[in-house]
Each structure stands twice: as structure tokens, then as C-alpha cells.
Amino acid sequence: MAEGRRYDGFVPGRYKLDAYGNGGFRFAEMSHRGSILTLPSGIKAWDVTDPDQLTASHFAPVIAEAADIEILLIGTGLDMVPLSPAIRDALSTAGMKIEVMQTGAAARTYNVLLAEDRHVAAALIAVG
Secondary structure: OOOOOOOOOEEEOOOOEEEEEOOEEEEOOEEEEOEEEEEOOEEEEEOOOOHHHOOHHHHHHHHHOHHHOOEEEEEOOOOOOOOOHHHHHHHHHOOOEEEEEOHHHHHHHHHHHHHOOOOEEEEEOOOO
16 A cells, blocks of 8 residues: 555546556555456455356446446456356446456556556456
8 A cells, every 4th residue: 555545445546557466456556455346437346266156246346337338358367267158148238348368468458448548447356
């Protein structure tokens, strides 16, 4: 945590990801251990550790902001793990394009699309 800034599981605003690995992410001059959602409203903690356990309900915060998201990047950890049809259907019905990839690739792609001022969000499972 930098300069007295408190992190309580949500940071409003859009920030590039400065680093990932060691079980977490660095952004907005602070660090977070665990997985994250980068949404139009801000970055929030995401209680997901295993891509095989994902359900559509894990994406409720994403779907709630779907009107402001064109592309959703999903980082599934060290390996690319396909989404279940139920999750794909829920996200597609909400109107988003979905790209599933390793977390590192998703974090890098997120930064590029954010720099291009695209309507991008990411669901990123932390990697060790």
C-alpha cells in the first residue's frame, strides 16, 4: 500500500496493471493478493482461485456493468481453461465479446486495450 492509501477490496477508476504474479497484482500504487475484476467502475477483489470452479454467478459484477463493456478478458491462471457453456451464454447474452487466455496474456492485453481507450474489462485469476 502506498502513501497511506487504504485498499478495502475496491478502488474506483480505471488503472493499468503494473505487475502480476506472486499471487496477486499491482495497480494504482498499491498491491493486492488474490484475483481481481477490472471493471468500468474500478478494480475489485474477486474471490476466485480455481478456473475449474467458475460459475456464472462469479461474473455477476461484470454482468451488472455489461452496458459499459465491449470486451471481457478472462485470465484463467497459468493455463488457458475453457469456460463452461453456461458462463459463455450468460456473458454473451449480456452483450460482451469474451476472450479467454492465460492470466499474464490477459493482463498485458488489458493494458494495451485500456491505453487505446477501449471499453475493456478483465476477470483475472491470480498466479503464483
